[in-house]
Amino acid sequence: MSGIKQIALLPGDGIGPEVAAAAVTVLDAVVPGRLAYTEHLFGGISIDAHGVAMTDATLEACRTADAVLLAAVGGPKWDTTDPDRPRPEQGLLGLRKGLGLFANLRPVRAIEALVDASPLREERIAGTDLLVVRELTGGIYFGEKRRTAEFASDLCEYSVAEVERIARTAFRAARRKVTSVDKANVLETSRLWREVVVRVHAEEFPDVTLEHLLVDNAAMQLVANPADFDVIVTENLFGDILSDEAAMITGSIGMLPSASLGNPDGPGLFEPVHGSAPDIAGRGIANPLAMFLSAALMLRHAFDWESEATSVESAVDRALENGLRTRDLGGTATTAEATEAVLSHLS
């Protein structure tokens, strides 16, 4: 068997292909000859070609790959409120569900060189190093959807087993504390969530500190006292919203990577938290760093290539220390210049 890892590469739409190509350049420099890519149409571009955001063949190809590296999907061309028309995002949701990736890890670190790029004050964000553990295959995203001319509904559902497994992921990842975020003062799913988290904690992880925050308060604490957090565990929709908010601790949504894991028998999915940024697509000015950091998470989580993962992360840090700033970070660097800067700092 060759040691070459097979990567399903899904560039997607908008800035997706721009940052995906940049990431491949960086990976080729860090692990030359050790990855082989097969590219697939995904999202809006797949709708144009095949009428669906993800074909069965693409899902199957992802399933048999060693890892899936995805950039971003979506755009105004495919925006519709008609439930009978396909949307790019359906590909993403179908892929996460189809691969059984229930645990989405979104690390958020205040990078010292970037404190001036954050809208938050330096003394608030200093030392922030948190992880959002977002449940990814349940909740309101996947419950029954209904729509008539006069009515619409989205069902939010969680089972005990779904909460148990994401709670375990969070407790295992914690260094000091888990903050479970819910809306247990209103939602039945949140009351179940809280009971299950409390029980898993008591039975399996009594040495980790556990606290609970209601999601509205959590949204406030995240900008008021971000350094107080270690691991935040929360349901699908809350995790989506809180992670975009948390991105501003770093200065830009263009900085946040993610790893989606949970199926020991299949590949993980690695993608930036940001979307296809239609407002800047095609101009060569997207920040590729979230994509590079997602590639680093792939090296670490999919292949256990820890030193290579660290090498990408350190190169990103050093490039920023040496003044790299794309437009979202208040500078003028293009995607190509950002890529060159990171390449030049690889050790």
Ligand code: NAD
């Ligand atoms: P977005 O994340 O695409 O963009 C929000 C803002 O952040 C925009 O101003 C954009 O220019 C900026 N931005 C995002 N990434 C950037 C980067 N790498 N460099 C510089 N600036 C960046 O969110 P949106 O505008 O709400 O969504 C646009 C489309 O993307 C929608 O169709 C949405 O569904 C989709 N989306 C996809 C994903 C994904 O594929 N994982 C994630 C989020 C949104």
Ligand code: IPM
């Ligand atoms: C994300 C995105 C997706 C989500 C959309 C595009 C379906 O916002 O990955 O954060 O809501 O999960």
Ligand code: MN
């Ligand atoms: Mn999101």
